[in-house]
Amino acid sequence: xxxxxxxxxxxxxxxxxxxxxxxxxxxxxxxxxxxxxxxxxxxxxxxxxxxxxxxxxxxxxxxxxxxxxxxxxxxxxxxxxxxxxxxxxxxxxxxxxxxxxxxxxxxxxxxxxxxxxxxxxxxxxxxxxxxxxxxxxxxxxxxxxxxxxxxxxxxxxxxxxxxxxxxxxxxxxxxxxxxxxxxxxxxxxxxxxxxxxxxxxxxxxxxxxxxxxxxxxxxxxxxxxxxxxxxxxxxxxxxxxxxxxx
Amino acid sequence: xxxxxxxxxxxxxxxxxxxxxxxxxxxxxxxxxxxxxxxxxxxxxxxxxxxxxxxxxxxxxxxxxxxxxxxxxxxxxxxxxxxxxxxxxxxxxxxxxxxxxxxxxxxxxxxxxxxxxxxxxxxxxxxxxxxxxxxxxxxxxxxxxxxxxxxxxxxxxxxxxxxxxxxxxxxxxxxxxxxxxxxxxxxxxxxxxxxxxxxxxxxxxxxxxxxxxxxxxxxxxxxx
Numbered sequence: 001x002x003x004x005x006x007x008x009x010x011x012x013x014x015x016x017x018x019x020x021x022x023x024x025x026x027x028x029x030x031x032x033x034x035x036x037x038x039x040x041x042x043x044x045x046x047x048x049x050x051x052x053x054x055x056x057x058x059x060x061x062x063x064x065x066x067x068x069x070x071x072x073x074x075x076x077x078x079x080x081x082x083x084x085x086x087x088x089x090x091x092x093x094x095x096x097x098x099x100x101x102x103x104x105x106x107x108x109x110x111x112x113x114x115x116x117x118x119x120x121x122x123x124x125x126x127x128x129x130x131x132x133x134x135x136x137x138x139x140x141x142x143x144x145x146x147x148x149x150x151x152x153x154x155x156x157x158x159x160x161x162x163x164x165x166x167x168x169x170x171x172x173x174x175x176x177x178x179x180x181x182x183x184x185x186x187x188x189x190x191x192x193x194x195x196x197x198x199x200x201x202x203x204x205x206x207x208x209x210x211x212x213x214x215x216x217x218x219x220x221x222x223x224x225x226x227x228x229x230x231x232x233x234x235x236x237x238x239x240x241x242x243x244x245x246x
Numbered sequence: 247x248x249x250x251x252x253x254x255x256x257x258x259x260x261x262x263x264x265x266x267x268x269x270x271x272x273x274x275x276x277x278x279x280x281x282x283x284x285x286x287x288x289x290x291x292x293x294x295x296x297x298x299x300x301x302x303x304x305x306x307x308x309x310x311x312x313x314x315x316x317x318x319x320x321x322x323x324x325x326x327x328x329x330x331x332x333x334x335x336x337x338x339x340x341x342x343x344x345x346x347x348x349x350x351x352x353x354x355x356x357x358x359x360x361x362x363x364x365x366x367x368x369x370x371x372x373x374x375x376x377x378x379x380x381x382x383x384x385x386x387x388x389x390x391x392x393x394x395x396x397x398x399x400x401x402x403x404x405x406x407x408x409x410x411x412x413x414x415x416x417x418x419x420x421x422x423x424x425x426x427x428x429x430x431x432x433x434x435x436x437x438x439x440x441x442x443x444x445x446x447x448x449x450x451x452x453x454x455x456x457x458x459x460x461x462x463x464x465x466x467x468x469x470x
Binding site: 083 | 367372374381406
């Protein structure tokens with residue numbers, strides 16, 4: 001298996017607690033991987049460490065030709081890694097002082113130095129893709145949760161990232177908005193975007209993922225194709241978890 | 247009790263009005279300089295920049311802990327005795343420097359509070375798209391903090407306009423100094439100081455209207 005993205009021996013401690021206890025993970029180009037597991041097992045921390053929102057204590061993260069050793073990561077390493085990964089937050093975290101369009105183009109103009117006109121063209125495409133072509137000038141406070149999260153996804157899409165990270169993208173949404181957000185993620189997944197999704201939506205994980213990873217206690221317990229994990233899981237802990245949520 | 251000499255007061259209006267530009271000049275220059283300095287001080291404190299953080303803490307403590315009048319006297323009368331470069335300093339410059347340093351210490355604390363009030367997720371979102379520390383402060387955090395800090399900063403500006411009157415103790419003839427001179431000649435102290443008080447009042451009230459407009463425009467991102 002050739003890895004486009006390779007995570008090796010990732011460790012993260014918060015004080016005396018080891019939240020990630022040596023995570024190894026390999027993603028092939030275009031692969032869609034869903035991470036499931038009980039609350040507090042480090043799923044979100046894993047995603048946050050990949051983007052250095054939480055700084056991992058040890059391990060390496062390789063994205064294509066960019067390899068970052070967590071223990072020695074320089075400021076430049078961290079920026080390079082972030083510029084090649086898109087992050088979608090559970091609580092949307094849209095820039096409150098920017099419109100939908102402003103949120104999408106910020107990474108293009110400020111970070112990549114694109115001219116305004118070119119960034120606006122890209123924003124038009126993305127606004128159309130996320131179904132908000134007519135809401136470009138709306139501020140986050142004036143949008144529904146579903147619309148905000150679609151803009152959050154649009155902002156991550158604008159980066160043309162090697163890897164998109166979704167941190168429980170529907171957990172904060174009212175039930176009525178979950179469908180439209182999942183539909184959008186599904187469409188992005190159809191475009192063979194490499195993605196890592198932490199989710200509690202088991203049906204969604206089963207349907208969208210090429211591979212499902214079950215995590216507990218800061219470790220990967222079991223992984224495999226969805227039909228294997230959801231149908232004939234090998235580990236007792238996986239089966240126990242799926243019984244509880246299923 | 248004698249009646250107010252209203253005719254004298256009316257005569258004074260154009261005289262005092264002639265000094266309004268100098269008062270506004272000192273206040274506006276000091277305000278712009280203080281805003282810039284205060285933003286830098288606040289950022290140093292928020293980011294806990296090693297060493298500088300301690301220096302800034304002492305700076306803020308000193309300028310908040312001593313009276314503005316004392317600070318002005320230090321700059322105008324005191325420092326030139328030991329710093330030769332400052333011997334030629336004029337009253338207006340000394341007043342502007344004093345006002346800038348004094349108010350920047352207060353403003354730094356309210357800007358710091360406003361920055362800390364911006365939700366953590368805004369920092370993370372900005373980091374996640376690869377912004378540098380400077381970019382995220384300039385583009386995301388400071389604009390949002392500005393909305394929170396605006397009412398307080400405007401109050402400091404108003405306070406600063408009134409504090410320019412202390413410049414007359416450094417020999418500057420501004421509004422207050424002019425009123426003092428007029429009164430010394432006419433002995434009509436009540437009339438002279440009443441006129442200058444009304445001038446300050448009108449300037450401050452005019453600004454309050456501007457303040458409300460500014461807050462409305464800064465709040466448009468959150469208005470539904």
